[in-house]
Amino acid sequence: MLNALDKKLLEEVADLHGEPPGAFNIRKDGQGIERRSLEGIEINPKKDQPGIDVIVAEGKEGTVHIPVIMTETDLSDLVYNKIDIGAGANITLVAGCGIHNPGSGDAQHDGVHEIIVRKNARLIYTEKHFGEGEEGGKRVLNPKTVLVVEEGGYAELELVQIRGVDHTNRVTEVEVKAGGRLVMYERLLTDGNQTANSDIVVKLMEEESAARIVSRSVAQGSSKQSFFPRLLAYGPGRGHVECDSIIMDQATVRSVPEIWAENSEAELVHEAAIGKIAGEQLTKLMALGLTEEEAEEAIISGFLK
Amino acid sequence: MISLENISLELDVDEQKIPILHDLNLQFEAGKMYALTGPNGSGKSSVARVVMGIYKQTTGRVIYNGQDVGELGITERARKGIGYAFQHPPRFKGMPVKDMLEIAMKHSDQVNCQVLRDLGLCPEDYLERTLDNSLSGGEIKRIEIATLLAQNPKVRIFDEPEAGIDLWSFERLIDVIGNSHREDTTTVVISHQEKILNMVDEIVLIQDGTVSMRGNREEIWPQIKASAECACRSNCRLGEEAYAECPR
Numbered sequence: 001m002l003n004a005l006d007k008k009l010l011e012e013v014a015d016l017h018g019e020p021p022g023a024f025n026i027r028k029d030g031q032g033i034e035r036r037s038l039e040g041i042e043i044n045p046k047k048d049q050p051g052i053d054v055i056v057a058e059g060k061e062g063t064v065h066i067p068v069i070m071t072e073t074d075l076s077d078l079v080y081n082k083i084d085i086g087a088g089a090n091i092t093l094v095a096g097c098g099i100h101n102p103g104s105g106d107a108q109h110d111g112v113h114e115i116i117v118r119k120n121a122r123l124i125y126t127e128k129h130f131g132e133g134e135e136g137g138k139r140v141l142n143p144k145t146v147l148v149v150e151e152g153g154y155a156e157l158e159l160v161q162i163r164g165v166d167h168t169n170r171v172t173e174v175e176v177k178a179g180g181r182l183v184m185y186e187r188l189l190t191d192g193n194q195t196a197n198s199d200i201v202v203k204l205m206e207e208e209s210a211a212r213i214v215s216r217s218v219a220q221g222s223s224k225q226s227f228f229p230r231l232l233a234y235g236p237g238r239g240h241v242e243c244d245s246i247i248m249d250q251a252t253v254r255s256v257p258e259i260w261a262e263n264s265e266a267e268l269v270h271e272a273a274i275g276k277i278a279g280e281q282l283t284k285l286m287a288l289g290l291t292e293e294e295a296e297e298a299i300i301s302g303f304l305k
Numbered sequence: 306m307i308s309l310e311n312i313s314l315e316l317d318v319d320e321q322k323i324p325i326l327h328d329l330n331l332q333f334e335a336g337k338m339y340a341l342t343g344p345n346g347s348g349k350s351s352v353a354r355v356v357m358g359i360y361k362q363t364t365g366r367v368i369y370n371g372q373d374v375g376e377l378g379i380t381e382r383a384r385k386g387i388g389y390a391f392q393h394p395p396r397f398k399g400m401p402v403k404d405m406l407e408i409a410m411k412h413s414d415q416v417n418c419q420v421l422r423d424l425g426l427c428p429e430d431y432l433e434r435t436l437d438n439s440l441s442g443g444e445i446k447r448i449e450i451a452t453l454l455a456q457n458p459k460v461r462i463f464d465e466p467e468a469g470i471d472l473w474s475f476e477r478l479i480d481v482i483g484n485s486h487r488e489d490t491t492t493v494v495i496s497h498q499e500k501i502l503n504m505v506d507e508i509v510l511i512q513d514g515t516v517s518m519r520g521n522r523e524e525i526w527p528q529i530k531a532s533a534e535c536a537c538r539s540n541c542r543l544g545e546e547a548y549a550e551c552p553r
Contacts, residue, residue, distance in 0.1 A: 137546050183463065216398075244398060278395055279394045280393075281397060283395075284391060286378070286380045287357055287359070287389050287391075288383060288405075288452070289380060289383040290380065290408060291380050292380070296409060301396075302404060305400070305401075
């Protein structure tokens, strides 16, 4: 049974109000606690290691929720999930992890997602991270996503971490095959002494493969962020990497986008910018009646939308 | 009514004090429309920014409805009913037009889409658009004007509203500014456009950081035109005699 805290965490990371629609698996404090498979969407616990297999049949449409919540201190959870989206299927998958660390020990979740989007399938994947706790225990989240987009497939990843995670080391590896498309949005906010590293490698393997990576972040307080988005074209693919960061207070941001082509027909672009909130933006919103703090919040909120 | 009394303004540029406005006196009455015109760099936008509180005057007073608002910040003046549409509106990555209008309307539940329609921007197309480089300069400018109209302040200052706007939108813009003016509002338009100067009750000529002329169109338009012509000749180092005769 889910208690009030569980429900709050699920609302934060998966926008869930009550039982999820469609197929789902809820993992709490290292254990699968509720699960529902549907015809054409099977969710099975792994036998040899912690985690689940999500198998979506060809042509199936639907939603899948696989959130993780942690409510204990001094807990480290490692999970391996494999997600197979059958050819021609159309799936919205909501993952994500919410940590409420009630003590002074660390609470850590490491999640490895292996995803395959088969021929002409479509996946909308959302992963939100959230952390809270008053006793000083660290909240640590280290997600690794390994994705293959097969011929004509489409994958859209939205990776969001807005508040409360002390440290994250995010790894995303994607292979896009012929005619496949990837759109990836990463949004991140760090504050205090938090640290966040994001390492992205997208390989455009064959002709007509395309990728767009948009990374937006806000670094506040004394937090530290580093981004290493890499886009490699082995065939005549097209790709665009855009990394924008707002830097505030005493924060540090390092952004190192890389594009690498091994085919003369490839078209790759990268843009990277780090800067403070522009004075004219604050002035404009204050001229509409917002205080400076409200204006700052509105700008950050829009930037991370 | 809003009055500027003995205003001077110096701005810090490269650690130097640059005089922008000096001994400027100006009153704007409720129910009237004004145009501020004058050469580039004469201080028109600086006047607007002093009224809005974006620039703090070096000396002098800003009086709004009998209260000295010269020490108030931008937010407080906005909340008292002073509004300003920027000459060069900033862009906001990720912020939809809808959010900006909502902020202007003090988080009202309903966004007033009519202001967009009036300016030739179909709300269905624009409300979800983000205020970034995907919008042209003309579109950003029209949205800026729509935002000020949505805010609906008592004192509304439009800073070169025509800049970057196409011919068709310009006609519509004039109508919108004219129609939005009411008995209880003060409208100030910074402009060089004759059509805008034609629609106001009073024209104020700003030159060298102060008011050099003011009056209704019939009174001062011929002098302004002559002044502009003389200034042009002067700049071209031609017609020194004509410049000497120029009304100053």
